[in-house]
Amino acid sequence: MPMKIAKATFATLTILFLVAPLIAILPLAFTSSVILTYPIPSWSLRWFEELFFADAWRRAIVNSLIIGTGTTLLATILGTAASLGLRNRLILFRGTMRTLFLLPMVVPAVVLGVGMQVLLAGFGLTNSYLGVIIAHTVVAVPFVVVSVTGALAGIDERVELAAQSLGAAPITVFRRITLPLAMPGVLSGAVLAFATSLDEVVLTLFVAGPNQRTLARQMFSSIRENISPAIAAAAFLFIVATVVIGLVVVLSRSMLAKRR
Amino acid sequence: MAEFIRFERITKFYGPLCVVENLDLGIEKGEFVSLLGPSGSGKTTLLMMLAGFEQPTSGNILLDGTAINAVPTHKRDMGVVFQSYALFPHMSVGENIAFPLQMRGIGKAEVDERVKRALGMVQLSALVDRRPSQLSGGQQQRVALARALVFEPRVVLMDEPLGALDKNLREQMQLDIRDLHRRLGLTIVFVTHDQSEALTMSDRVAVFNKGRIEQIGTPRQVYDEPATRFVAEFIGETNLVEGVVEAVQGQEATVRLPSGAQIVSAVSGTVARGQSVFLSIRPERVDLSEARGEARNVLETEVTDSVYQGDHLRVQLQNATHPLIAKLGRRSREFPPGTKVFAAFSAGDCRVIAP
Ligand SMILES: Nc1ncnc2c1ncn2[C@@H]1O[C@H](COP(=O)(O)OP(=O)(O)O)[C@@H](O)[C@H]1O
Ligand SMILES: [Mg+2]
Numbered sequence: 001m002p003m004k005i006a007k008a009t010f011a012t013l014t015i016l017f018l019v020a021p022l023i024a025i026l027p028l029a030f031t032s033s034v035i036l037t038y039p040i041p042s043w044s045l046r047w048f049e050e051l052f053f054a055d056a057w058r059r060a061i062v063n064s065l066i067i068g069t070g071t072t073l074l075a076t077i078l079g080t081a082a083s084l085g086l087r088n089r090l091i092l093f094r095g096t097m098r099t100l101f102l103l104p105m106v107v108p109a110v111v112l113g114v115g116m117q118v119l120l121a122g123f124g125l126t127n128s129y130l131g132v133i134i135a136h137t138v139v140a141v142p143f144v145v146v147s148v149t150g151a152l153a154g155i156d157e158r159v160e161l162a163a164q165s166l167g168a169a170p171i172t173v174f175r176r177i178t179l180p181l182a183m184p185g186v187l188s189g190a191v192l193a194f195a196t197s198l199d200e201v202v203l204t205l206f207v208a209g210p211n212q213r214t215l216a217r218q219m220f221s222s223i224r225e226n227i228s229p230a231i232a233a234a235a236f237l238f239i240v241a242t243v244v245i246g247l248v249v250v251l252s253r254s255m256l257a258k259r260r
Numbered sequence: 261m262a263e264f265i266r267f268e269r270i271t272k273f274y275g276p277l278c279v280v281e282n283l284d285l286g287i288e289k290g291e292f293v294s295l296l297g298p299s300g301s302g303k304t305t306l307l308m309m310l311a312g313f314e315q316p317t318s319g320n321i322l323l324d325g326t327a328i329n330a331v332p333t334h335k336r337d338m339g340v341v342f343q344s345y346a347l348f349p350h351m352s353v354g355e356n357i358a359f360p361l362q363m364r365g366i367g368k369a370e371v372d373e374r375v376k377r378a379l380g381m382v383q384l385s386a387l388v389d390r391r392p393s394q395l396s397g398g399q400q401q402r403v404a405l406a407r408a409l410v411f412e413p414r415v416v417l418m419d420e421p422l423g424a425l426d427k428n429l430r431e432q433m434q435l436d437i438r439d440l441h442r443r444l445g446l447t448i449v450f451v452t453h454d455q456s457e458a459l460t461m462s463d464r465v466a467v468f469n470k471g472r473i474e475q476i477g478t479p480r481q482v483y484d485e486p487a488t489r490f491v492a493e494f495i496g497e498t499n500l501v502e503g504v505v506e507a508v509q510g511q512e513a514t515v516r517l518p519s520g521a522q523i524v525s526a527v528s529g530t531v532a533r534g535q536s537v538f539l540s541i542r543p544e545r546v547d548l549s550e551a552r553g554e555a556r557n558v559l560e561t562e563v564t565d566s567v568y569q570g571d572h573l574r575v576q577l578q579n580a581t582h583p584l585i586a587k588l589g590r591r592s593r594e595f596p597p598g599t600k601v602f603a604a605f606s607a608g609d610c611r612v613i614a615p
Contacts, residue, residue, distance in 0.1 A: 161313055162346035164333040165417075166407065167363030172334075176359075180350050 022239065028232035036227040047233035057230060060218035061237075064198055067214055070133035071140050071197035076190040078137065079144025080182075084174075086145075087152055098149075105142040112138065113206035120207055127209025135207045136197040143196055144189035151185020152178075188249050195245060198238070264289040264447055265310070265415065270319035272305055272471075279305045281471040283319075292441050292448045294458035297468025298494070303451040307417050310449065312336050323414065334363075339408030343420040345400045347392035353379070353403050354388040360411040378410040381440070398429045405437070409444070419451045434460050455495045459483065467491050487528045489613050492540040499541040499584050505531050505612070513612045515539055519580040523557045525610040538613045545609035546586035548575065548601045555604035559584065563599045577603060 028036055032044035051057045085091065086098050104112060116135045117126065125131035155178065163173045179186075204217045213221075215238070219231050265287040272280040280302045287293050295303040308314040310321060312333035320327045328336060339360075348356050357378050361371045379385045382402035392400055401421060408416055418437075422430045438461050441448055452458050458465045459479040466476040467490070475487040486492035489500065503515040503523065513531055515523045523539060531537055552558060561577035561584055568574075573592050577584040584603055588595075595601060 156344060156346060158342045158344055158346040159348060161311075161333075162340060162342060162407075163348070163359070164313075165311055165336070165338055165340040166360035167334050167337070167411070168359075169332075169334050172363070177348060 022235075025232050025235050026239070028229050029236040031229050031232070034228065036229050036232060047229045048236075050228070050230045051233045051237065054230070056213070056218060056222075057215075057234070060213050060215045063212055064215040066129060067132050067136060067212065068194045068197040070129065071136040072190050072194040074133060074137045075140035075144050075193040075196075076186060079141045079189055079193070080148050080186055082141070083145050083148035083152055083182075084178075086149060098145075101145045102142045104139045109139070109202035113203045116203060117206045126207055127211065129212055132204060132208045132212045132214075135203040136200050137193075139200060139203065140193035140196040143192035144186075147189035147192060148182060148185045151182040155181045184253050187252050191245050191249050195242065198241065263287070264291075264324060265449070266320075266322040267306070267310075268320040268322065270306070270309065270316045270321065272302070272309065272314065273317045279471050280309075280316075283471070283473060285466060285473060285476070287447065287449065289447055290445045292438070292446075292450065292461060292463045294450045294452055294462040294465045295468055296452055296455060296458040296465050296495075299453055301468040302471040303453075303468050304419055307419055307449060307451050310415070311338055311340050311417055337411075337414050339411070339413035339416045341404050341408045341416070341418040341421045343423045345392070345404040345421075347400055347403055347407070349392055352389050352391060353384065353395070356392070356403055357407045357410050360407065364411060374410055378406040381409070382406045382436075397424055398433070401425060401433065405440075409440070409446070414447070416446050416448045417451075418448065420453070421450075422452075422457065423454075430457075431460075437461065459495070465495075467494060469494075484611075485526070485528055486540055486611060486613065489538055489540075489615060492538075492611070492613060497543055497585070497587075499539075499543060499546075501539045501541065501582050501584075503537060503539055505533055505535045505537055508533060512607055513537075515612060517559075517581065519559075519582075521559055521579075523559075523610065524607040525557070525612045526608055527612045529614055531612055531614050536615065538615055539610050540613055541584070541605060541610040543574075543585045543587040544572070545605050546584070547604045548577075548586055548588065548592075548595060549604065550599070550601055552602050553604055556607055557605050557610070559603045561601055561603050563595045563597050563601060565597055566595050577601070579603075 027040060028038070029047060030043045030045065031040040032042045032046060033040065051061070082101055086094060086101070091097065113135075116138070120126045120131045120134065125134065159181075160173050160177055163177045164170070168176065198214075199216055200214070201216045201220050204212070204214055205220075208214070208217065215234055219234050222228065223231055263286040267283055267285040270280055270283045271278070283306065295306060297303050305314060309316050312328070312331065315329065321329055323336075348359065351359070354375055357375045358371050361374060366374075375388070376385070379388060382405055384399060384402050384406070387395065387399065392403065395403065404421070422433050425433060434457055437448075440446065450458075450461060462479060464476060465479055465482050467474045467482055469490050475482055475491045477485070482491055483495055486495065486498075492498045492500065501517060503517045505513050506516050506522065507514040508527070508531060511527055512524055513527050515525060515537060517523060517539075525539055547555070559579050561579045563575055564578050564583075565576040566573060571590060573588040573590075573594075575586045575588060575595050577586060586603060
């Protein structure tokens with residue numbers, strides 16, 4: 001019994017520790033005050049208004065959506081292709097290759113940022129949407145690779161062999177068998193790629209110009225310039241987006257699981 | 261009948277490991293051939309090469325007289341049934357069975373018609389809309405079978421398809437598959453490590469050992485006339501007794517055992533005078549009695565143990581130099597341990613096998 005109480009207490013404390021920053025910031029999204037501090041004098045939605053109608057914030061949201069969508073598409077295609085390639089037993093240095101694909105996850109973002117800046121400058125892509133999308137894709141691909149590789153590993157290879165023996169050419173096997181079976185992994189990879197792009201600040205600082213300010217980047221600079229509760233409202237937006245994304249993933253997974 | 265499938269000097273290496281060695285095998289149209297052997301003897305590998313999933317390191321595979329080494333799997337027109345069934349988990353039973361027909365560009369109406377017929381054939385018509393995960397093992401097995409047969413392939417390949425089923429269901433499916441084979445005139449290559457399954461189902465059995473075929477023949481031939489010691493021991497139970505050939509008379513040889521007894525036995529292959537050989541004596545061919553009797557081959561033995569096994573009585577015997585097992589019919593009298601008995605068998609009921 002004491003063990004149970006200890007476990008429950010520990011779990012509660014851990015969760016508290018994890019969500020404390022959220023609890024600290026979220027109520028401030030609804031303050032009527034002009035500064036980001038407690039106490040809250042009265043409740044208001046004025047900062048959401050600011051977010052959607054103030055030019056800087058609105059453009060940041062639009063930028064985040066453009067760059068996030070681009071990153072999602074590019075990273076999902078590249079990551080899925082890489083995972084399919086890594087599946088081939090005949091590929092040389094398969095283990096090394098897999099590690100290489102995951103490298104951007106562990107390489108410090110500042111290092112990647114400097115490298116990206118230099119590289120993109122060489123192609124004249126700094127201060128462009130494409131440049132930011134490429135930079136974000138580099139850090140998003142590993143999430144897709146992990147997710148899709150996991151899904152592919154769950155496919156019984158003999159199912160694909162059976163399809164071949166039943167008359168399906170390799171491309172048909174991919175379209176009718178492999179891809180549908182890997183789809184849950186591809187979808188959650190795509191969602192993770194979008195989330196990564198949404199959240200990315202460091203690379204954005206290095207490669208984006210003023211025209212590609214994303215929401216995260218805008219929050220980062222505005223917290224230094226003027227600490228307005230619009231940041232809290234943006235944070236609230238982030239949380240909502242994350243929860244929605246999470247729900248979409250869970251729902252699509254359970255739908256696919258049911259289909260199986 | 262013409263030879264339909266021909267393996268010509270097939271060798272397969274995995275790295276340094278020789279899995280199939282210089283193998284020749286011919287299979288006729290409409291024949292049911294089992295590849296029987298212990299795990300790891302290369303049966304699956306041979307089947308996978310026939311299906312086109314693996315390439316032989318050397319040698320040719322001919323189908324209907326043409327080499328198919330370079331033909332990709334999806335153009336070989338062979339139905340494959342795996343032990344794991346390998347059904348498409350994201351498709352319904354009906355969609356699974358329709359798949360090979362769609363691959364052949366058959367129109368929807370005909371696809372529906374043939375799927376219906378195939379489902380009827382394996383008695384699963386009611387389950388057409390189920391997912392594979394909602395079926396029992398035996399039902400999945402039937403779906404896999406229907407899917408492999410529905411497009412009327414030139415050959416049906418089965419790799420231990422019944423291995424995952426429980427005993428009763430397995431025996432039922434053995435008879436069902438054999439029945440389908442006869443009704444539809446299918447050519448079937450069937451891999452199994454279960455000797456009774458191979459004997460039950462096949463026209464011919466190829467006994468595998470370490471990547472080679474030790475013997476190929478009808479169930480009766482491989483059981484009654486084992487060509488090698490391996491075959492005699494792998495198929496059924498047998499007594500193996502060492503001896504030396506004293507004389508050869510046509511298809512029979514006289515063998516002297518270490519105890520001094522002389523046994524006249526049928527011969528597999530060729531043996532010469534003075535050669536050391538094994539005698540294979542099937543336990544169920546041995547008769548026991550307390551009188552010496554008239555039989556040609558008689559061994560003096562003593563009962564060491566006797567176990568009643570329902571359908572037979574299993575008696576363990578000890579001769580001066582070697583043990584012997586006898587399986588007696590249900591109506592046999594009891595032989596308590598210590599009884600001195602004569603073990604008798606005819607020349608046709610034992611085989612001389614060159615080691
Ligand atoms: N893809 C492979 N790579 C390496 N070795 C293999 C491969 N497939 C089978 N083998 C080896 O080949 C031998 C024969 O295998 P297999 O044909 O599956 O035997 P069986 O079906 O008779 O049990 C085994 O020793 C097995 O480990
Ligand atoms: Mg096998």
